[in-house]
Every structure is written in structure tokens, then in C-alpha cells.
Amino acid sequence: MKAIVKVQPGAGHVKRVDIPEPICQPDVGVKIEVKFAGICGTDLHVYHDTFKNYPPVTLGHEFSGVVVEVGSAVQRVKVGDRVAVNPSTAVVCGQCEYCLQGYYMFCSIRRGMGHGVNGAFTKYVAVREDQVYALPDYVSLEEAALAEPLACAVQAIEELTDLHAGDVVLLSGPGPIGMLCLLLLRAKGCRVIVAGTGQDQLRLEMALRLGASIAVNVMAEDLQSIILRETNGLGVDAVVECAGAGASVLSCLNAVKRLGTYIQVGIIGKEVTLPFDTILYKQLKLVGTLAHSQKTWVRVIKLLHQQKLALAEMITHRLPMSRWEEAFELCEQKQGLKVFLTYDE
Template sequence: MKAVVKYDKGPGNVDYRDMPDPHCADDKVIIEIAHCGICGTDLHVYHDTFRNFPPVILGHEFSGKIVEIGKNITNVQIGDSYSVLGATAVQCGHCEYCESGEFMFCKNRRGMGHGVHGAFTKYATIRPNQLFAVPGSVPLEHAALVEPMAVAVHVVEEIAQFKLGDVVLLSGPGPIGLLCLKMLVAHGLQVIVAGTSEDSMRLDMAIKYGAETVVKVDQENLQEIVQEITNGKGVSLAIESAGAEVSVRNCMEALMPLGRYVQVGHFGKDLVLPWDLVAFRQLKVYGSVGYTKATWHRTMRILEQNAVDISDIITHRLALKDWRKGFDLMEEKKAIKILLNPS
């Protein structure tokens, strides 16, 4: 089968090439992949700035149908449709984090697409406890986005704390940031979305998604705009999803006393920040990484109820062989979510 493969360590070293079809072990199933989204992590693996174990097939945001079942599996059927929790491809299963559902912190964990073979291909081998049944009302395209949607659900529903009437600053209009925006707007909150002039396309989409206003921080004074909108008080909640030092500074300076800050973006380096603001304004600082299994169940319910429309998050659909075009579109910030189709 054809696959997008990180074949060696180092920047680049990714190719579209033949790989062996997977073997169906007795305790696993084989999924025929319908759609797989391009994630920022895939770009980090491409640039070798995220831990990876080549040779490895990239991709971890996917959905598909079962085409083969191991002889020890009895609770699924061929043809059933699923979204797949790729982050738990390898886990110990018995540490305190696995047992509590916080599997992201298992020391043995490896995810699909960087730690083990992923879904930029036609078939993938999956454990049954990675499968989340797709409700009949949810298209397989949307089911491929459960993974990034679950990241946003974890941020907004399980980490951030807010009340009606709050004004929120969301800094970083990437795919995760814009999914967070959709969640916040669904709660009726006023959201200021900050980016740069390079984010123009995504900022335009943020307005369509319901943002109160958008700010290009390299052309406009974010703090003045925040003060105007909040009548000089500052925002109650700031969510940083850009993974940029200046973005963190902007969030912290925009927060009101007793405000709440949530870190979502990743940096890969140490930062220099006005950390005294945490004490002087008595800020509450939280981090958010990944999700839990409960988050995935919640996300599936949100999609089934159509409580948040994610259809317009998908801006491009490409054949798997055109993966490099998709990567370029993401690097140039000319797309939000791109789905690759192996067929």
C-alpha cells in the first residue's frame, strides 16, 4: 500500500512510497481509512522538531471502516464506521495516569503518526479500545476531526473556566484555536481573536465563525483594542494557542486582575515573560495537552447533537499522493483543516 512515510531522522526525509499491508493480530482490527487530517504535529515530525521513530507512517486524525477482525474480537463488525483515538497506540495501561483516564501522561505512551505507524495510508491496525463508533448522523469527514476537536473540547469544556458575560482573548487562529473559538461562541461569549498579517485568511474565517473582532497584532494595538472592548477592565480569560512568546506576553498583559490564562500552544524553547503579572494580578494559570477518553465521549456527543458545526473547518480535500501540497498550504497558513483521502 502507498503511504506518507518519515523514513529517517532529520529535517524532511518524508516520502510517498510503498509500505507492507498491515497484519491483523488476533486482538486487533484493520481499518480502511476514509479520511485523515493534516495536523501541526505532522509538520513538526516532517521538520524533526517532534519526537519520532522512523521509519513511521505519518497521520493520526482519521476515520474509516473495519475491513478485517482478529479472531479474539467479538464486539465489532466488518463495515462498522469509527473514529480512532491514535494517541493511545502504545500505553502501559496500569500506571496511575492510564487508570485515571489521563493517559497523555503515561511514560510509555506512543501515538500513531510518530511513535507507531499512522493513517496517511490505506489501512491501519487498531486495538478495539481505540475505536469510537460514528453515529449515523455524523459524516466520516467530521469523524476524522474528532481528535483535534477533542483537543478544543478539553481546553474549553474541561480546563478553562468562564461565565456568561466574560470577554475572551484567543491568541493564535490555527486549527485548534479556531475550534476553540467555535466552542466559545457556542457558549455565547465575546471572543477577540489575535493573529498576525500572515493569518489573514484564518482571521477572516474567525469573523465568519462568530468572533467579536479580530486583531492583526503586527498592524494594530491589541491592548488598546482590548481596553476599548472591555471598558478598561481587561479580558477575563486568555487562551494562547499560537505557541509564540509575543503571543503569551499579549495574553498576560490583556488579562484583568484575577483573570485566567490557558496555555495550549507549544514552543520547543524557553521564554522570557513578564511573569510578575501572575503575582501582581493574581492570575490563574493552566495548561492543556491532548484530552482524556471522557473528552472523546463528550466530543462524539457534541458532533452527534450538531452542537458545534465543524463542516467549514475543512477547507481542502486532497488525494494522499498530494500530501506535500497540503503540507505547504498549512505552512503558508492558507488552510485550516486539510483532509487527505487514500483512495
Template sequence: MKAIVKYQTGDGFIGLRDVPEPEPGEGEVKIAVQAAGICGSDLHIWHGDIEIPVKPPVTLGHEFAGVVTALGPGVTGLQVGQRVTAENSHSVCGGCEYCMTGDYNLCEERLATGYAYDGAFAPYCVVPAKRVHVLPDTVDFLTGALSDPSACVYRAVCEKGAVGPGDTVLILGVGPMGLFSTQYAKLSGGKVILAGTAADAARLEIGRELGADCTVNVTQPDAVDNVKRFAGRSGIDVVLECSGAPDAARLGLQLIKKRGRFVLVGIYGRPFELDFDQILYKELVVKGMFSHKYKAWEKAISLAAQGLIKAKPLITDILPLSEWEKGFRRFAERKAIKVIFEPQRA
């Protein structure tokens, strides 16, 4: 079968290659992939520009949905023909303090599907049964494929940021994470300010359609004043930094109120200077959000099933695997918000 493979470390070294069709082992499930999305981390793997535990040669892709086609020995609770998605925490140690408390996303030995184990940019993939989530009938494959980023954002907004009714929330960045954050923050009762750049006009409009109360172009001279004016005297309670841009992090620290909650969602990939005195003077609570866990997946899927969180407005491109390079380039150049591959297409 054809698959998008990272066949060597470094910048580039990705291509469509022939690989064996996988079969499930003990405790594993084979899935016919119907939809698989490009994640920002896939771009970093493409360019080899940040440290990600990738083990070439490996089939990429970890945001996906499909149909169970085979069960390995010992698998119970799943059936052939079920529509499913799966977490990308392929293997963890199971015995460290993080695994023992359910925070297996933080396990030092965690290895991921699409990074160290063959992933979903292929017609078939194999994953551990314990990471599989069944999709309700009201969740189609396109929506199901984006359960991964949706679950991440659920953790950022609802757990780390603890957004609640009356909170004013500043979301920095209008990629998939920022647009999902907009929806979760509104659903949690927040008043949402979504911020992007001059190049983000179309994305900001989508953000408005998804519930943002105010959108701001941060490159405008009056951007800070506009945010302050909208926030009013109560100020910004929660900042969700989804862009991975150092200037955005600095802006968030500038605008957040005293005792505010600052959540890091985007990956920067490099060191940069930040005024930590602002954290001290404002007595801020600063939290990171890395990956996802079982509960977040169940919440994300349930909310999608109820139509309360929408993934399809984020999908701009649907392509066969043969057009992988077009998809990667459009995503990298920010011409696409979310690119989905359909591996069953010729």
C-alpha cells in the same frame, strides 16, 4: 499499499512508500481510512525540529476517520462496516498514577499512532479497539477526521479554561485550534475576541462566521486598546493561547485580568522569556492542555453530530496521498488551514 512514511529521523526524510497492508492483532481493529488530516505535529515530525517520540520507519497520520474492515481476536462491541474514528494514544503502561486516574494522555510510556505506531496516511491502519469511537450517521468522514483537534479544544475550553456564561475570552491564534476554540467558547456562553496577524484576514473572517464577537489584528498599533475597549471594565477572564508564538503568550499575560485563567494550547517548541511576575501579581491560574481523553472525544463527536461544532469550514484542501508534499507545504506556508488526505483515492 502506498503510505506517507517518515523513514529516518531528522529534517525531511518523508516520502510516499510501499508498505505492507496491516492486519489486526489481539484487541485491534483494522480501518479503511477515508479521510486523514495533517496536524501541526506532523510538520514538526517532517522537520524534526522538536522532541516527539517518533520511531522511524513509521507511517504518519493520527487525525482520521474510516470504516472498520476487520476485527482482531478478543474485540467486542464493534462491527465490520461501522464508521469510526480513533484516539492516537496507541499504548500506555496502564499502571502509573496517570493511567490509574484516567489521565493516560500523561503516561510517561505513552506511544502514539502516527508517531511510534503506523498511522492513517495510508489506505488502511490498525489501532487498539479501546481507542475507537463510532461516528453517528450525522457525522461524515471529513468531520470525523477532525475529532482529534476538536477533542483537544473541548478540554482546553470546557475543562481547563472552564469558560462559562459571561466570560470574556481572548483567543490568540487562528489556526484549527483557535477556530475550534472560538466555537467551543461561544457554545459555552463566552464573549469571544479572536486575535491574529495581518496575514490572517481570511481566517479572522472565518472566525467571525463561526461566532467570534470581535476580531483583532495584533500587528495594528491600536490592537491592545481595541481588545481592552471591547472587553470593557470587566476585562479578559480567559486567555486561550493557541498560536505557539512567544509574543502571543506575552500579549495574553499583559491583557488578562487579575485572577484570570490562562490556558496554553499551542506548542512553542523552544524556550523563551516570559514575565512570570505577572502570574504572581495577577494571581493567575495557568494551565497546560496536552492531547485528549475518552470523555473529550465523546463530547466532541456528540457536539459535531448535533451541528453545534463545525469542522468543515476549517478544511481548505482535500488531496490524494500522491500529493502529500503539496499538502504539507501549503499547511506549512499557512496557505491552508486544514489539509485532508483521502487515502482511498488513486
């Protein structure tokens, strides 16, 4: 079968090559035919070799599919089930303090699909039963493929913070995770101001369609003036930084009011210089959030069942895996929001 593989270390070195089909573990294994696989910023980082990876490795970790084989001890899913998959627990010890509490992201030996072990930009994957969540027929497989990025947003907005209806929130960075945070904030009854750069113009327009009150191009408008105007000079109740850029972090610190909440979602990936005393003088609640936990997935599956979020509107492109380079470029140039790959020979 074909797969999109990081074939060796270094920038680039991603090719569409033949790999063998994975083998389903005889006891707790589940083999899945991939139906939709979303391109994530992490895939771009692996391509550029700015995120730790272990080549040769098949990329892709946001996906859904249909079960085609199960091991003898598997009980929760069966052949034919339509499923979402938690890709982040592909390799964990299961015994450390963090694993036992469900915070697998902090396991010292953890490796996730798409960078640490083979991922979903191919036809079949093999995983453990505990990674798999069966879904009812009314949940589309496209929606199911958004489960993992939705989990990142759920932890940030629903689990680690205390936001309420009526709060005014600045969301900086209208990428896929940012837009999922927007959907959750709107569902809570928050008023959301979304900020991005000129390159984000298409995404800023989409943010308005998805419920943002205001969308600000920070290259053409004065964000701080708008914030003060919209909050009677106080600043926003909370900021959600999803851009992962030093300039965005500084803008967010300036925008949040005294006794407000700062939530860091985006990965900056390098050192930045900031007026750190701002946190002290404003007495801010500062929250960092890394992906998700086991309890997050329980909530995500409930959200998929309840169909309350406009997840399908996040999907802007669907391309065959043979056109993966075009799909990656769409993401690099921010010409789409969520770009899906589907398997073709």
C-alpha cells in the same frame, strides 16, 4: 499500499513509499480503511524533526474510516462501521497511575500514531478496539476525522477551565485548534476576540464567519488598545493562547484582567523570557492543557452525535495523498485551515 513515511531521522526525509498492509490482531484488533486524514501541526513538526519521532514511521493521526476486519473478541464495533479513532493510546502501559485515571498522555512509555507508531497517511491502519468509536450515519466521516483535534479543544475549554456565558475571551492563534476552541467558546455564550498575524489573514476572516466578535491582525492594529476599549479598561476575563509563540504569550498576559484565567494550549517548543510576576500581581489562574484524556473522548463523541458545532466549515482543502507535499505547503503557509488527505494509488 502507499504511505507518507518519515523514512529516517533529521529534517525532511518524508517520502511517499510502499509499505505492507497492517495485520489485524486476532483478538482485540480492528482494521480500518482510512477515508479522511487531517494534517496537524505535529505532522509538520515531525517533517522538520522538531517533534520526537521514531522513523521509519507513517505520519498522520487525525483520521476517520470504515472497519474492514475485527478480531474474535471485539464487541463494540463490526465490519462496515464508520468510526473515529483515538490515536494517542497506540502504546501505553495501562497500569501506571496516569493510565488508570484515564490520563494516558502522561504514561512514561506512551507512543501515539503518526510519530511513535505507524499512522493514517495511508490506506489501512490496525488499532485496538478500545481506540475506536463507532458513529451514526448522520455524522459525516469528515466530521469524524476532526475528533482528535476537537478533543484537544474540549479539554482546554470544557474540562480544565470554568468559563461562562458573557465572558470576554481573547483567543490568540487562529489555527485549527484555535478555531475549534472558538466554536466551543461561542457555544458557551462567550464573546471572543481572535488575534493573529498578517500571515493569518484568511484565518482571521474565517474566524469572523465562525462567530468571533472581533478579529485583530496584531501586525497592523494595537491589540492592547482594542482589548481595553472592548472591556471598559479591565482586560478580558480569560485568554486562550493557541499560537505557541513568545510574543503571543506576552500579549495574552497583558490582556487578561486581574483575577482572570490564562489557558496555554499552544506548544512553544523553546525557552521564552516573560515578566512572570504578572501572574502574581494579577493573581491569575494559570492552566496548561496537553491534548486530552479518556473522559474527553466521551464528551467528544456526544458532541459529534449532537451536531451542534459547525465542524464541516473548518475543512478548506481535500487533496489526494499523492499531492501531500502541496498539502503540507498549504499548512506551512497558513493558506488553509484544516487540510484533508484521501488515499489514492
